[in-house]
Amino acid sequence: MEIHELLSTVDFVVVGVYVLILVGIGYWASFRNKKEAGENLFLAGNSLNWTSIGFTMWGTNVGPSMLIASASIGYTTGIVAGNFAWYAFIFIFLLAVVFAPRYMGARVQTLPEFMGKRFGDSTRNILAWYTIVTVLISWLSLTLFAGGILIQQILGIPMWLSVIVLIIISSFFTIAGGLKAIAYTNVFQMILLIVVSLALTITGIYKIGGIDTLIAETPSEYWNLFLPADDPNYPWMAIILGYPIMGVWFWCTDQSMVQSVLGAKNIKQGQLGANFTGWLKILDVPLFILPGVICFILYPDLQNPDEAYMTMVTRMFPVGMTGLVMAVLIAALVSTIDSALNALSTVFTMDIYVKKFKPEATKRDEIRTGRIVTALGAVLAIFVTLAINSIKGLNLFDVFQSILGFIAPPMSVVFLFGVMWKKTTTRAVNIILIFGTLLSLGIGVLYLWVFPSATNDFWPHFLLLSFYIFLLLSVLTVILSLTDRSKDKFVSTLDYGELPKLKRSAWLIWAALIIVMIGLYIFFNGN
Structure with missing residues (x-):
């Protein structure tokens, strides 16, 4: 029997009521203060506190890949995919501690x-x-x-039809109220x-007879975060060396995140929000991967x-x-979709429309341009999604992670060297962004x-x-920067002001998170 045949009318009524509540929250958040609409559309008038930031970052990350693909990979390989969380x-x-103080100190709206x-x-x-291309592919279309x-x-x-329904609901929040509406609804969601996932x-766990049964009836390797070097799915060396490239891009340089x-x-709220996101990421394994492991026992x-x-x-x-x-x-x-649409709209409006075409906007x-771009981006994403749907025989989790893995290297190189090495030149960065992207995506194809x-x-x-x-792009960046003999090199106009340092209380919170994470890795690599 198909899954949809197991659902009742009551289930669909519950969905309808929920959607109405969701729309109501978005409407309230979007229109309760119209005087601030211009600021709210992109950065919520710089009004977000740490809870909204944490839930929004986690909510943006917790997309269908966490719900479908994570349970799927848990069903087939256990908790090794927990490394991605x-x-x-x-x-x-x-x-x-490194990027956010500089972003906020420079008083920018976008990373470009x-x-x-x-x-x-x-x-x-x-x-x-x-x-824009990255958001369109990695966030909108894949999601x-x-x-x-x-x-x-x-x-x-x-x-x-599924895609059109999703894009219409998501576009409502971005077009109507921008980040403010997204933040309010994300907390609720x-x-x-x-x-529900808990x-x-x-x-x-109750149905299979408890945690002891859960552990006893699954292969021992299902409970290891690091698998042998010859493992065909996720060997430990690949995770240790490869994930940081994706992690820097995804968490530190991606506009949507x-x-x-x-x-x-303020910076304090931003740093606390990031810390809260780190704690929320612990929940990914028990909420999204563990159901797949349980399903392996119940429905092998x-x-x-x-x-x-x-x-x-x-x-x-x-x-x-x-x-x-x-x-x-x-x-x-x-x-996930509305956050991506908002990021797409923000980058185009501020970095292309205002910067290049209408500085006096x-x-x-x-706001008008942002809403038009949101609508056009949504339509384009539908067609790209249908094109992806024509590709058969690919594992959903691996498709997600591999595409992100091929997108990440150029951006990670550019931002790490741009922030950490003063000798990095414009010529080197531009070549990496163009040549490096073509190389990385070409290898991905x-x-x-x-x-x-x-x-x-x-x-x-x-x-x-x-x-x-x-590694290749990093070496090229160093070589290109050191051999750059341009007479008119661009002089950075970045002014961070006085970079704030983490307060003692914030260090304690981060120390607690680090200790907990190290403990989890030790515990789940004992087999």
């Missing part, structure tokens, strides 16, 4: 604007278009693709997501591991509760489509490929 604390810390002050308008222009799979499972409707995990920190009331003959999460929901929860889970899943989709002009790794065993793991590309 727990290893992240290092790079969230890097954002809080920041790099423009560091390297000039040419870098800003290249990076703006790079960011819509995974979301379309989920909605297909729930409703049994075609992919194109993420709290509900925690409660209920699923607890119910599953950093946007909420830029909207903080599942034909499609991508159905693990919804199989657990429809077979274990009563009528009505299943509808609530459906609503929460839709909320997670909306959370008023707040009204910026060969790896995924032309000579797919599934049928060609000469490829190293995609995380190791990401690391090798990063």
